[in-house]
Amino acid sequence: MPPTPDTRPPLSPFQEKLRIYLRAGYPLLYIVTAEEDRAIELIRAMLTDGELSKRKPYVWSVSRGLCDADMRAIDRKVADPKRILPFLLEQADPGVFILEDFHFFLDEKSPTAPLLIRQLRDLVAPFKAARKTLILLSSVLKLPLELEKDLTVMDLDMPNEAELAAVLDDTVEQVKDNPKVEVNLDGSGREKVVKALSGLTRSEAENALAKVVVTRSRLDPEDVGLLLAEKEQIIRKSGMLEFYATPERFGSIGGLDLLKGWLRQRGKAFSESARAFGLPNPHGLLLVGVPGCGKSLSAKAVSAEWQMPLLKFDLGKVFGSLVGQSEENMRRALKMAEAVAPCVLWIDEIEKGLSGTRGQTGDSGTSTRVFGTLLTWMEENEKPVFTIATANDIEGLPPELLRKGRFDDIFFIDLPSPQERANILAIHLTKHHRDYREFDLPAHVATTEGFSGAEIEQAVVSALYRAFAEGEEAKLENRHLTGAIGESVPLSRSMGSRIAFLRQEAGEKWRRASSQGEPTQVKDAVLAEPPPVAKKPKRVFEV
Numbered sequence: 196m197p198p199t200p201d202t203r204p205p206l207s208p209f210q211e212k213l214r215i216y217l218r219a220g221y222p223l224l225y226i227v228t229a230e231e232d233r234a235i236e237l238i239r240a241m242l243t244d245g246e247l248s249k250r251k252p253y254v255w256s257v258s259r260g261l262c263d264a265d266m267r268a269i270d271r272k273v274a275d276p277k278r279i280l281p282f283l284l285e286q287a288d289p290g291v292f293i294l295e296d297f298h299f300f301l302d303e304k305s306p307t308a309p310l311l312i313r314q315l316r317d318l319v320a321p322f323k324a325a326r327k328t329l330i331l332l333s334s335v336l337k338l339p340l341e342l343e344k345d346l347t348v349m350d351l352d353m354p355n356e357a358e359l360a361a362v363l364d365d366t367v368e369q370v371k372d373n374p375k376v377e378v379n380l381d382g383s384g385r386e387k388v389v390k391a392l393s394g395l396t397r398s399e400a401e402n403a404l405a406k407v408v409v410t411r412s413r414l415d416p417e418d419v420g421l422l423l424a425e426k427e428q429i430i431r432k433s434g435m436l437e438f439y440a441t442p443e444r445f446g447s448i449g450g451l452d453l454l455k456g457w458l459r460q461r462g463k464a465f466s467e468s469a470r471a472f473g474l475p476n477p478h479g480l481l482l483v484g485v486p487g488c489g490k491s492l493s494a495k496a497v498s499a500e501w502q503m504p505l506l507k508f509d510l511g512k513v514f515g516s517l518v519g520q521s522e523e524n525m526r527r528a529l530k531m532a533e534a535v536a537p538c539v540l541w542i543d544e545i546e547k548g549l550s551g552t553r554g555q556t557g558d559s560g561t562s563t564r565v566f567g568t569l570l571t572w573m574e575e576n577e578k579p580v581f582t583i584a585t586a587n588d589i590e591g592l593p594p595e596l597l598r599k600g601r602f603d604d605i606f607f608i609d610l611p612s613p614q615e616r617a618n619i620l621a622i623h624l625t626k627h628h629r630d631y632r633e634f635d636l637p638a639h640v641a642t643t644e645g646f647s648g649a650e651i652e653q654a655v656v657s658a659l660y661r662a663f664a665e666g667e668e669a670k671l672e673n674r675h676l677t678g679a680i681g682e683s684v685p686l687s688r689s690m691g692s693r694i695a696f697l698r699q700e701a702g703e704k705w706r707r708a709s710s711q712g713e714p715t716q717v718k719d720a721v722l723a724e725p726p727p728v729a730k731k732p733k734r735v736f737e738v
């Protein structure tokens with residue numbers, strides 16, 4: 196008889212990893228996820244496969260006691276957390292025992308903690324011998340120190356495309372007989388909808404689809420915009436990541452030729468042909484430099500230039516109020532970024548977000564662990580997420596961050612050279628609808644020595660105010676610019692020693708963002724790129 200074809204879906208990376216742990220006889224696992232039901236389903240599905248099918252899944256919760264694979268209660272008496280572990284120890288069959296929300300009882304404030312921690316440690320050896328595994332399933336990672344060595348922590352990945360396609364199919368199935376709902380999904384339409392759902396949990400995806408059905412009375416690729424808006428909302432609600440729309444392109448940046456060159460080269464490396472050529476995905480970039488010289492601006496421009504959505508990551512918001520929540524927040528944010536990939540993940544002023552890791556706050560243990568999660572991810576992540584971090588205060592940067600392998604490169608952005616100041620002036624005059632050729636750029640370049648890009652921009656804006664004060668018909672003239680420049684004191688003067696220290700330290704250590712050759716004769720300054728025309732910010736993300 197021919198073998199029946201195997202119609203089971205292939206194992207997800209989470210299932211593959213778990214399978215290895217189970218086969219290797221790991222006695223205690225901790226799975227962190229907000230999607231309990233999905234985790235249980237994936238574990239159950241995996242246990243129908245080959246060798247592992249001898250192991251039966253059981254689920255325990257304080258409300259239902261111990262249940263079998265079909266969620267039939269086996270024993271309600273053991274709903275008492277003090278009784279469940281000795282009960283499991285006595286079970287003879289190899290099994291996988293999933294405990295929901297057990298972390299509450301392990302909390303140091305809980306009177307049950309000492310007993311339960313001891314009972315858990317007593318399980319380790321017998322479970323190893325009996326091919327039994329205990330899985331703690333929880334939405335937060337809250338681990339007593341005493342168990343750290345015995346427990347292995349795993350994350351549940353966000354749903355992959357196949358799972359999201361199944362969610363879509365379920366929704367279609369539910370509405371297909373409803374005459375009020377029109378379903379218009381061919382192969383490519385389906386693919387578009389599934390792509391738009393990436394980055395959401397299963398229930399978030401279900402809700403987003405339900406909302407489309409309710410508001411539009413149809414399911415159609417035309418509704419992808421609504422789904423993306425919904426996703427943007429959900430990601431924003433997480434509080435840590437924000438889709439950041441920006442009109443900035445490389446043309447908005449004056450100077451920084453070496454940095455732009457590097458970025459142009461790396462931008463090409465996200466393609467399939469680069470993979471075929473044997474190139475890895477670019478990882479990320481750290482921009483260090485003098486305040487106001489274009490670090491944040493460059494981060495924004497990269498996303499538009501590479502046509503990838505820009506996700507701004509607020510490290511400060513990762514630190515939640517609950518112990519253990521910070522790590523979960525960090526994992527969740529990184530998983531979301533992976534799910535949105537290809538994208539640019541922008542961590543602005545990273546040193547501020549990491550200040551706790553150097554013992555400046557009382558909570559350095561948590562901060563160090565959260566930071567560790569970020570560092571490990573930066574090195575191991577294989578998805579096309581390009582991390583671009585910026586920093587001013589190099590003393591605040593932990594050395595681990597600067598190690599090779601974390602970022603592809605570290606660039607130092609210095610005060611602009613005379614040529615760069617000419618370009619920056621021209622860019623900002625153009626942004627404000629003025630023709631830069633009508634101004635005496637060489638004279639203004641000479642008087643803006645030591646100015647940052649931001650200060651040059653400020654000078655242009657205050658010159659405009661000066662002109663406007665003379666009457667609505669007044670023309671912006673050189674004298675307005677000269678007056679505005681003369682009035683401002685650049686940071687490099689007011690905070691001279693700090694800026695000088697930064698320029699010397701960072702300038703020696705890291706790659707320079709601009710070639711800074713001999714001061715160019717500014718009179719002949721040719722703008723490397725035509726300055727952009729200011730336009731309304733448009734939505735950047737299109738998955």
Ligand SMILES: Nc1ncnc2c1ncn2[C@@H]1O[C@H](COP(=O)(O)OP(=O)(O)OP(=O)(O)O)[C@@H](O)[C@H]1O
Binds near residue numbers: 490491622649
């Ligand atoms: N090289 C530049 N070309 C054009 N504009 C510039 C340049 N550098 C700075 N600017 C202007 O100054 C503004 C502020 O710059 P940006 O936010 O990039 O500075 P930063 O290096 O991130 O400073 P900080 O360290 O204070 O965060 C930019 O939005 C831009 O308008």
Ligand SMILES: [Mg+2]
Binds near residue numbers: 490491492543585
């Ligand atoms: Mg900045």
